[in-house]
Amino acid sequence: MKPLTITASHVPAGLALEVAGDLDHTNAQELRHAAQDGDLPPGRFLVVDLSELAFCDSSGITALIAAHHHAVAAGAGMVLVAVPAPTRRLLHMTGLDRMFDIRDDAASLLGR
Amino acid sequence: MNAGKGGPGGGVPGTDAAFSALLEDSAEDLYESAPCGYLSTLMDGTIAKINATLLGWLGLSRDQVVGRMRFGDLLTVGGKLYHETHFAPLLRMQGHLGGIALEMRTATGSRLPVLVTSTVKKTDGGEPLLIRTTVFDATDRRAYEEELLRARRAADEARRQAEAERERLHEALAVLQHSLLPAALPDIPGMETACYYHTASASRLGGDFYDLFPLGGDRFAFFLGDVCGKGPQAAALTSLTRYTLRAAALHDPDPVANLSILNTVLLDRYTGDDPRYCTAVAGVLERAGDAVHVHLASGGHPPALVLRGDGRVEHLSTRGGMLIGVLPSAQFVPARTTLHPGDTLLLYTDGLTEARTGDNRELYGDEALESFAAGLAPARPRRVVEALTGLLHGFGDGLDDDTALLALGLPSRTDRTGRTDTGSTTSA
DSSP states (O other): OOOOEEEEEEEETEEEEEEEEETTTTTHHHHHHHHSSOOOOOSEEEEEEEETEEEEEEHHHHHHHHHHHHHHHOOOOOEEOOOOOOHHHHHHHTGGGTTTTEEEOOOOOOEE | OOGGGTTTTTOHEEEHHHHHHOOSSOOHHHHOOOEEEEEEEEEEEEEEEEOOHHHHTTTTTTTHHTOOOOGGBBBBBHHHHIIIIIHHHHHHHEEEEEEEEEEEOEEEEEEEEEEEEEEEEETTOOEEEEEEEEEOOHHHHHHHHHHHHHHHHHHHHHHHHHHHHHHHHHHHOOOOOOOOSSSOOOTTTOOOEEEEEEOTTSOOOOEEEEEEEEETTTTEEEEEEEEEEEEEHHHHHHHHHHHHHHHHHHHOOOOOHHHHHHHHHHHHHTTSSSOEEEEEEEEEEEEEEEEEEEEEEESSOOOOEOOOOOOOOEEEEEOOOOTTTTTTTOOOOOEEEEEEEOEEEEEEHHHHOOOOOOOTTEEEEEHHHHHHHHHHSSSOOOHHHHHHHHHHHGGGGGSSEEEEEEEEEOTTTTOOOOOOEEEEHHHH
């Protein structure tokens, strides 16, 4: 088990959340709150960087969906960056790869 | 000790004298006013001598007692009985008896709990002469013991209530759980059906569901799925999902339309920051001569497998079908197949494929399941569910999610009994 860390930062595109470690039913709520509490102006993006995500269960997927709904309700968009293979497979299976904007490289969004 | 240092002139005589004067004026006063009761009785119990302390406790005068009463007369009825049957015989036998709890009766009729110690004084010849007894007031101690007993009774009662409460909750959960699954699968002429439900936790309501029911004529509807989460919220979602799919299937034969209706219902019920969704496969079986046409649709669910009578295994791809209850514009993907004699259609939830196996806790996975099925095929539904149940048991701790299995098939021409099997277990 790797502890979950969520690091929020402001980037040119909007709000970036770096999600690292295991995202499961014990802590998925933290991701929801991070998305809800962050400053996300309309027309910008919630950029969720999953490059250091070690594990994601269905509660984690639920949190991603809740974050997506929150961004859309705020008039913003949401982008998933560097989704690890197992999570990508899960998104594929559940058809969520159609809903999420999934990108391998989001250097421009993150301003790096 | 000063007293041991020899006679007069030794030690510090002035201090000794002052000490004695301070301590006791006389042995008689010590006897009469000691902080415990003293009495001496003849061997038959007749009281010969009693101190003032005990008389005071009992509210009796010396004249009332000495030579007139026996020790037993000072006790309550229960105490007297115990004294005569146990205390006195044992004392005569042993010559000494200590720390016996008895109850005395005072002149006002109240009870006095006491601790009694008795010694038999004997003559030089060894003949029993009299009984010396000390009596300690045990009121405080008795009150303490009674308090302990009361506390223990209260704790026992609380535990009984908690156990009964837990029992009731357990029953309620079991009833609810059963309301989410069919009691038995219906008999479908010419088909064999089998199902299995594994509950990951006996105390938590599961989130998997399945059903099979007649639509009239030669048609039957089925579905199997998995709601997000666990516990009461998941059970409420399962209930809504199950009855929505049932009603939709009776209304419209198109499985894609049925999943769309469920999608609308879930989006309407669960909004905003608390999305609740499910994955499901729903479909219709239609008899056509010797075969059964299957028309199903999936929303975010692992693909159904078909174990063919010739030993092949196919998965019915429904890739692109989305989770149900997430997006208003969700798409659901249909698939069709035809079952011939010897073919078995298998539906399962991801508890099976997401189980952790081996030392590295690797996901069991879709490929492993297809290989396992290939090893079984051809196999009738009952055999498939039996084998998978064995596989699930083999996962042990690695299986931490609910798992539902539903297998529907046509027995091969040489193997027709058309039996229906159901089973379920709960792991501790």
